[in-house]
Amino acid sequence: MAGKIRRLVLDTLKPLELSIVDMARQLSELEGVGAVNISIVEIDHKVENAKITIEGEDIKHKVVFKFLEDQGASIHSIDEVVAGRTIIDDAATLQD
Amino acid sequence: MPIFIPNLPFRKWFKTAREYSTIADIGEIGRRYFAMNAFDGVLTIMGVLMGNMGAKVTSPHIVLTTGFSTCIAMGISGLWGSYLTESAERKRDLDELGSQTLTNLKDSKLGRASRYAVVVIAIIDGLSPFLAALLVLIPFFMAGAFPSIQWAYFTSLGVALLALFGLGVFLGNISRENLILSGIKTILAGILAILIGILLGHV
DSSP states (O other): OOOOEEEEEEEEEEETTSOHHHHHHHHHTSTTOOEEEEEEEEEOSSEEEEEEEEEOSSOOHHHHHHHHHHHTOEEEEEEEEEESSSOOOOOOOTTO | OOOOOOOOTTHHHHHHHHHHHHHTTHHHHHHHHHHHHHHHHHHHHHHHHHHHHHTTOOOHHHHHHHHHHHHHHHHHHHHHHHHHHHHHHHHHHHHHHHHHHTSOOTTSHHHHHHHHHHHHHHHHHHHHHHHHHHHHHHHHHTGGGSSSHHHHHHHHHHHHHHHHHHHHHHHHHHHTSOHHHHHHHHHHHHHHHHHHHHHHHHO
């Protein structure tokens, strides 16, 4: 059985017209999603850069991607993924 | 303030329609088109009435035929014209936005909202002059109840001025200015049309 994704951090670009309130609400209703945080990083003329953090018991990443695509947002990069039985943050190293 | 939506089979549809309306900003554009085209409709039909009056048309049937065909032509013109212009403008906006997000937005929620907006605005644009002009023609539908055709003409022109005043109040309400003053401004356009009509009738 494949491991379960528990956290997903996405860097997205979305049109200004799309409300992040509705977007967060609808994302939180997706299967396996427990909580959603959308933070606006930068606002441009017609688009804005939104960082989307999703946590849950079993996030279906393809469903999330499909949802964002359907909304009209584009995913720039997947900045963080946490999978497994618990949530683990990146460990501090001597180089940090 | 959140609007309460009863739990009906249409609930989901209403919710989507409201969301699309917010995304595509239908409210403001729809209001603008409604006021502009209803104003057009009333003034055009006033012109038709003044023309008929000047030409001393005494048959309500002729007034209704010319008036009603004018209403239909205005309705079709509004519907067609705004469908073509809105869809062209919105498609360009969507393509421009898509080039910024580097995605094809045609099948996204934005694309759907945009297509929905085009249809709603075209309907508003078509119906508003049609209905406004039809309202002015109502006295001619019951022309038999008036002592003479002149009464129908004057009642129709009265209804037209009232409709113009109502539109002025509607616009004044949007701009939050003095409602009476705003109503008088729109009535003045109607009075001007009547005066020019009278002058033409004497030529």
